[in-house]
Amino acid sequence: MASHSSSADQPRVLVTGIDSFTGQHLKQHLEQSGFCVFGTCRKPPASTADFVCDITNKNAIAQVLATTRPGYVIHLAGISFVGHPVVEDFYRVNVLGTQNLLDALVESGLVLNKVVLASSATVYGNQGLAVLDESICPMPANHYGISKLAMEHLARTYFAKLPIIVTRPFNYVGVGQPEHFVIPKIVAHFKRGEKLIELGNIAVEREFNDVRFACEVYKRLLEIEPHGEIVNLCSGQGVALQRVIDTLNDLAGYNIDVRVNPAFVRANELPSLVGSPNKLISLVGELTQVNLQQTLESMYLNS
Numbered sequence: 009m010a011s012h013s014s015s016a017d018q019p020r021v022l023v024t025g026i027d028s029f030t031g032q033h034l035k036q037h038l039e040q041s042g043f044c045v046f047g048t049c050r051k052p053p054a055s056t057a058d059f060v061c062d063i064t065n066k067n068a069i070a071q072v073l074a075t076t077r078p079g080y081v082i083h084l085a086g087i088s089f090v091g092h093p094v095v096e097d098f099y100r101v102n103v104l105g106t107q108n109l110l111d112a113l114v115e116s117g118l119v120l121n122k123v124v125l126a127s128s129a130t131v132y133g134n135q136g137l138a139v140l141d142e143s144i145c146p147m148p149a150n151h152y153g154i155s156k157l158a159m160e161h162l163a164r165t166y167f168a169k170l171p172i173i174v175t176r177p178f179n180y181v182g183v184g185q186p187e188h189f190v191i192p193k194i195v196a197h198f199k200r201g202e203k204l205i206e207l208g209n210i211a212v213e214r215e216f217n218d219v220r221f222a223c224e225v226y227k228r229l230l231e232i233e234p235h236g237e238i239v240n241l242c243s244g245q246g247v248a249l250q251r252v253i254d255t256l257n258d259l260a261g262y263n264i265d266v267r268v269n270p271a272f273v274r275a276n277e278l279p280s281l282v283g284s285p286n287k288l289i290s291l292v293g294e295l296t297q298v299n300l301q302q303t304l305e306s307m308y309l310n311s
Contacts, residue, residue: 018042018043018044019042019043019044019079019080019121019230020043020044020046020076020077020078020079020080021038021043021044021045021046021078021079021080021081021082021230022046022047022048022072022073022076022078022080022081022082023035023038023045023046023047023048023081023082023084024047024048024061024063024081024082024083024084024085024109025047025048025049025083025084025085025086026045026046026047026048026049026053026058026084027047027049027050027051027053027058028084028085028088029182029184029185029186029219030084030126030219030222030223031047031049031084032184033182033183033184033219033220033222033223034082034084034222034223034226035047037220037223037224037226037227038223038226038227041227043080043227043230044057045057046058046059046072046076046078047059048060048061048063048069048072048085049061050062059072059075059076063085063101063105063106063108063109064100064101064104064105064108065108066108066111066112069108069109069112070112070115070116073112073113073116073118074116077118078118078120079118079119079120079121080120080121080122080123080124080230081109081113081120081122081123081124082124082126082226082230083106083109083123083124083125083126084126085101085105086101086102086105086106086126087101087102087152087155088128088152089152089186089188090130090150090152090153091188092152095151098151098152098154098155099151099155099158102152102155102156102158102159103155103158103159103162106125106159106162106163107162110123110162110163110166110170113170114166114169114170120170120171121171121230122171122173122229122230122231122232122235123170123171123172123173123235124172124173124174124175124226124229124230125159125160125163125172125173125174125175126175126177127156127157127159127160127174127175127176127177127238128152128153128156128176128177129176129177129178129179129240129242129283130148130149130150130152130153130156131146131148131153131156131157131160131176132144132146132147132148132153132176133146133147133148133149133153134147134149135147138279138280138281138282139244139282139283139284140240140281140282140283140284141240141283141284141286141287142176142238142239142240142284142287146160160174160238167235167236171235171236172235172236173229173234173235173236173237173238173239174237174238174239175225175226175229175238175239175240175241176238176239176240176241176242176283177222177241177242178214178215178217178240178241178242178243178282178283179214179215179216179217180215180216180217180218180219180221180222180241181216181217181218181219181303181307182218182219182220182303182306182307183219183306183307183310185219185307190207190249191216191252191304191307192307193205194207194249194252194253194256195256195304195307195308197264198256198259198260198264198308199308201260202264203262203264203265204264204265204267205264205265205266205267206267206268206269206272207249207266207267207268207269207272208268208269208272208273208274209249209268209273209274210248210249210250210253210266210268211248211249211250211279212248212249212279212280212281213246213247213248213249213279213280213281213282214246214247214249214280214281214282215242215243215244215245215246215247215281215282215283216247216252216300216303217242217243217245217297217298218297218298218302218303220298221243221295221296221297221298222241224295225241225288225292225295226241228291228292228293228295229291229292232291232292234291237287237291239287239288239291240283240284240285240287240288241283241288242282242283242284242285242288243282243283243285243295243297244282244283244284244285245282245297246280246281246282247300251300252300252304253266255300255301255304256304256308259304259305259308260308
């Protein structure tokens with residue numbers, strides 16, 4: 009059972025999408041940091057602190073808010089896989105679902121300290137720049153990115169009513185991430201002892217931060233005074249996919265054969281893509297990154 013039966017003066021936080029990869033890690037991190045954590049999920053939960061809730065149903069959200077009465081909200085629920093096959097879902101869930109949440113929060117009468125909304129670095133699109141900061145005009149290139157940018161514009165209209173911070177997370181990875189993402193896919197091949205893997209361009213450099221780093225950022229954003237901000241959730245540290253493979257070769261004790269599948273190579277792919285963490289650091293202070301080897305070890309050794 010979650011810690012909601014603890015001291016009445018514990019800060020109460022509601023995490024939508026708590027059954028997601030990020031949500032599960034975030035729940036543990038926030039509880040260890042002294043928060044009383046409630047969540048919404050799509051399937052019947054294991055914890056009595058979590059509630060089945062369809063965020064496209066405003067009444068369902070309102071009921072959860074009335075029951076949990078949070079002082080903080082972190083909104084993770086949404087369609088997060090770029091390859092999701094039903095286009096309408098991106099807008100119905102990511103945009104209208106967020107509007108339902110924000111409307112329900114405004115109407116709840118709750119005294120809210122912070123509402124953190126998860127957008128995505130995909131809103132930037134293909135800028136032709138190696139380092140992306142928040143001053144750049146977004147140009148999303150797929151429905152996922154477009155829906156997240158629409159959500160950001162929607163959120164701005166609530167800045168005067170709610171203490172909102174919007175995050176643009178760059179890639180982060182960790183235990184429990186689905187295998188349709190590239191790092192879990194590579195790790196899974198090594199765990200199965202497979203000798204061959206098909207990938208796209210392995211020379212590209214991207215941020216592959218640790219999910220524990222992301223969770224610490226979310227916690228700190230709850231605790232700061234500023235709001236009405238949009239901020240990158242990033243480290244500014246790029247990692248080549250080849251380095252990930254080399255590290256796993258060492259961990260597993262054998263070298264996997266990497267074959268480039270043209271179907272996995274994206275047109276106009278940038279050789280390097282990282283975010284500028286300057287604004288984030290100005291808001292929450294210096295952050296310690298988990299090093300890549302530790303991240304990959306935790307994923308590889310986790311059964």
